[in-house]
Amino acid sequence: MNYLIGFILLILIIAPFIASFKIEWGIYLRSTCKIDTKEKEVAITFDDGPDKENLPELLDMLEQKSVTSTFFFIGKSIRENPEMLVRTNLAGHKIGIHTYSHAPMLPFYSVKRLAYEIYLTRHLIKSVINKDVSLFRPPFGVTNPNIAYVVYRTNLKSIGWNIRSFDTISKSDDRVVSRISKRLRPGSIILLHSNIRGAAVLAGKVIDEVRSKGYKIVNI
Numbered sequence: 001m002n003y004l005i006g007f008i009l010l011i012l013i014i015a016p017f018i019a020s021f022k023i024e025w026g027i028y029l030r031s032t033c034k035i036d037t038k039e040k041e042v043a044i045t046f047d048d049g050p051d052k053e054n055l056p057e058l059l060d061m062l063e064q065k066s067v068t069s070t071f072f073f074i075g076k077s078i079r080e081n082p083e084m085l086v087r088t089n090l091a092g093h094k095i096g097i098h099t100y101s102h103a104p105m106l107p108f109y110s111v112k113r114l115a116y117e118i119y120l121t122r123h124l125i126k127s128v129i130n131k132d133v134s135l136f137r138p139p140f141g142v143t144n145p146n147i148a149y150v151v152y153r154t155n156l157k158s159i160g161w162n163i164r165s166f167d168t169i170s171k172s173d174d175r176v177v178s179r180i181s182k183r184l185r186p187g188s189i190i191l192l193h194s195n196i197r198g199a200a201v202l203a204g205k206v207i208d209e210v211r212s213k214g215y216k217i218v219n220i
């Protein structure tokens with residue numbers, strides 16, 4: 001009996017922690033993690049840009065394949081590479097906010113500090129491309145009551161994913177592609193990163209695989 005009570009207590013303690021890493025559960029913040037469609041359509045999204053090293057080639061690749069996506073950009077990277085935001089916007093992609101600092105400690109930030117992260121980034125995007133963006137992706141997919149409060153109060157729309165590619169840690173493109181391929185469903189939102197080495201080549205392979213399975217690539 002004591003074991004049972006201990007087990008229940010353990011679940012009660014760790015559940016909120018696990019929930020903060022499970023964006024698709026929507027416990028703290030409701031996020032769009034799939035497109036509302038029954039058709040064979042999926043969306044590809046890119047986090048952690050803009051950078052000068054990998055993004056230009058990726059944009060060329062997407063143009064070649066006639067794909068438009070959504071890029072969740074980090075404020076401080078926009079400050080360093082504003083011309084890359086201009087280029088991404090001009091290529092017809094959607095831009096979203098991925099906070100200003102993308103700091104590892106961000107999930108522990110106060111409401112005030114989080115609000116400032118959003119404000120700075122939104123303002124920066126507006127000053128560069130004259131667009132008021134409203135899409136938001138929480139860094140690391142972490143959500144909690146503070147992040148949820150700020151997102152609701154600033155009228156942002158949180159966008160998650162339901163296919164995590166693990167492109168930042170995977171040893172080969174083929175593994176990433178096959179992981180995505182196995183999980184493809186109508187309405188899937190795929191998470192990739194625009195700032196990793198070989199991002200363009202990988203994106204090209206993902207696009208070819210998705211299309212070979214009869215899926216159309218749409219934007220969110």
Ligand SMILES: [Zn+2]
Binds near residue numbers: 140
């Ligand atoms: Zn990120």
